[in-house]
Amino acid sequence: MRYDPENRTFDCDPTLNDSQVLEFCREGYLMLHGAVPDEINERACQYLNGEIPVSPSWLPDGVTVAEVERMRGTHEPSGILLEDWFVEHVLLNPALAGAMRSLLGAHTGLPVLVSNHRVECPAEAQGWHHDADRVFGPELEFAEVFYFPQDTPPELGPTEIAPRTHISRSDGDFTGESVLAGGPAGTLGIHHQSILHRRGASTASGVRHMLKYNYWRTSPPCRDWIEDPEFDPRTAWYGGHAHCQYVAHMLWWLQGQGDEYRIIGGQGWPFRTPNQIGPSYGYGRPDGYQPDWRRNPDGYSR
Numbered sequence: 001m002r003y004d005p006e007n008r009t010f011d012c013d014p015t016l017n018d019s020q021v022l023e024f025c026r027e028g029y030l031m032l033h034g035a036v037p038d039e040i041n042e043r044a045c046q047y048l049n050g051e052i053p054v055s056p057s058w059l060p061d062g063v064t065v066a067e068v069e070r071m072r073g074t075h076e077p078s079g080i081l082l083e084d085w086f087v088e089h090v091l092l093n094p095a096l097a098g099a100m101r102s103l104l105g106a107h108t109g110l111p112v113l114v115s116n117h118r119v120e121c122p123a124e125a126q127g128w129h130h131d132a133d134r135v136f137g138p139e140l141e142f143a144e145v146f147y148f149p150q151d152t153p154p155e156l157g158p159t160e161i162a163p164r165t166h167i168s169r170s171d172g173d174f175t176g177e178s179v180l181a182g183g184p185a186g187t188l189g190i191h192h193q194s195i196l197h198r199r200g201a202s203t204a205s206g207v208r209h210m211l212k213y214n215y216w217r218t219s220p221p222c223r224d225w226i227e228d229p230e231f232d233p234r235t236a237w238y239g240g241h242a243h244c245q246y247v248a249h250m251l252w253w254l255q256g257q258g259d260e261y262r263i264i265g266g267q268g269w270p271f272r273t274p275n276q277i278g279p280s281y282g283y284g285r286p287d288g289y290q291p292d293w294r295r296n297p298d299g300y301s302r
Contacts, residue, residue, distance in 0.1 A: 003087075008109065009107040009218060010110065011108070012101050014226055015099060015101070015226070016102035017226040017227070018227060018228040018233075021102060022236055022238070024190070026247045028166035028191060028194075032096060032187065032189070033183040033184060034187055036149070036187075041185040041186045044090070048072070048077060048116060050072065050073070054069050054083075055084075067079075076115055096145065099190055100143065103190075104215055105217055105219040105220070108218065110216075111145075111213035113213065116210070117211075117212060118210075119199065121155075121157060121205055121206050125198060126198040127198060128162065128198045129197070131194070131197075134193060135193075136168050136169070137294075138249040138261075143190055144190075146159050146181055147187075147210070147212075149186070150185050151184055151185045152208060155202060155203050156204050156208045157199055157200040158181050159189065159199060160179070160198050160200040161180075161189075162177070162196040162197065163179060167293070168246075170196045174196055221253060221255065221256045223254070223256065234283045236270075241271060245263050246293065248263075248269075249261050262285050263288050264282035268280055268282030269283040
């Protein structure tokens with residue numbers, strides 16, 4: 001691990017391979033269950049509950065210890081990012097750091113803002129939504145993390161994610177497949193910021209903390225994660241119709257080849273089915289089309 005505290009970036013060896021990077025592009029999330037040590041999870045809960053003093057290792061210009069203490073009582077307790085133990089064991093958690101390095105490249109930028117989605121359980125489910133200022137496109141300039149510092153079984157209403165909904169605006173009355181992003185204390189969920197999600201319904205009693213923050217790209221994309229010798233981009237599974245073309249475009253962008261990506265449409269690559277008797281046509285064509293990510297306006301234009 002190579003941590004630069006002055007620029008608040010880190011570098012390390014990537015831990016994801018081609019298939020796992022493609023899985024993130026296709027599904028929109030990855031889960032790391034119980035990745036943070038129990039003693040750190042306990043300290044995080046104590047910090048958020050105001051049971052231990054704040055102890056920032058440094059202070060940004062113009063920020064006082066009193067200001068850090070004030071932050072702790074809000075829904076954005078970003079002073080926790082100044083605690084050495086949080087940086088070492090949560091932000092730079094080896095499993096998380098290796099995944100972020102794989103997705104966001106060298107010298108990954110650390111979070112500058114934390115949101116605490118604190119809930120007094122039991123509570124009803126939140127409405128399905130895409131986060132504010134979401135961007136639908138092949139670019140991955142940042143990735144979002146959920147951190148659950150306490151055991152978060154279904155009864156405590158962990159975040160519910162709708163896989164594969166990060167490529168376009170989805171209906172708020174979503175009724176499709178979903179997954180719960182909770183688990184044992186120390187669970188970390190990496191997800192595309194634009195994915196459809198909500199707070200799940202809870203039936204147990206107690207406080208549920210969930211910290212949310214972003215890691216940032218600071219270097220151009222390139223394929224420098226772990227190369228899988230069994231991975232064949234011509235026959236890989238990118239998803240079904242109306243989805244696979246966007247997934248492949250995202251992977252190509254992460255490889256630094258987003259501008260070169262072209263498809264011929266229809267049943268051409270990257271679509272495939274187990275029932276076909278030969279490879280899909282169109283792979284590697286220099287002419288053709290790029291998918292229209294802006295078909296559902298997100299407030300941005302090219």
